[in-house]
Amino acid sequence: MGYLMSSFKRSSCPVANLLEIFGDKWTLLVVRDLMMGKQTYKEFHESAEGIPTNILADRLKRLEKEKIIDKSKYQDRPVRYAYKLTQKGKDMGPALWAMVEWSNKYIPGTLSAEEIKTSLK
């Protein structure tokens, strides 16, 4: 996986510890998708950014191991799972909304918090 997925030296910094879990951009995009109500492998894969399937499978496994997401079987043949954020996962909301605000201020053309909230209704 290369150095980007390797661990930092031990640190008591809360930001560093959070980044051990969420510290690559694909992981946070999957969490974003889950917040937006997406639940299936297919739905994550269809997101605009085009996450490669091997990365998606890996990130879902990591997020489940960290108890950020739960999975439940919704089909038997072939077996298919639906994923949902746990409370621990949902609690990443404020950090993601803070990112939305920053982008709205500094990156022209990004969807506003209002537009996103409307699409969630």
Add this chain to the structure above:
Amino acid sequence: MGYLMSSFKRSSCPVANLLEIFGDKWTLLVVRDLMMGKQTYKEFHESAEGIPTNILADRLKRLEKEKIIDKSKYQDRPVRYAYKLTQKGKDMGPALWAMVEWSNKYIPGTLSAEEIKTSLK
């Protein structure tokens, strides 16, 4: 740099766009260091997580290009620069503090927001 530094497909998602800039954990740790008042290459390198010097040099260059940081020369022989967050950089504060809160809730042993703020005084 491998796939983790490669660009997403174009997206209007504000989170995805932010992650194009900050989306590897070392970058956010350098921003954290700057928020904590660190200014020099040496200070960043001394942080607990042990950022490799080649990654540090690359991330400083990217952050400067994105106008997240400014640099000013503070020594001539050899040339040494001090780095500071621009307003655009400082405005990442709320997202980082939200990460601190999440970690304090879910990762035992991480420094609390209070402890961090005290160390800043």
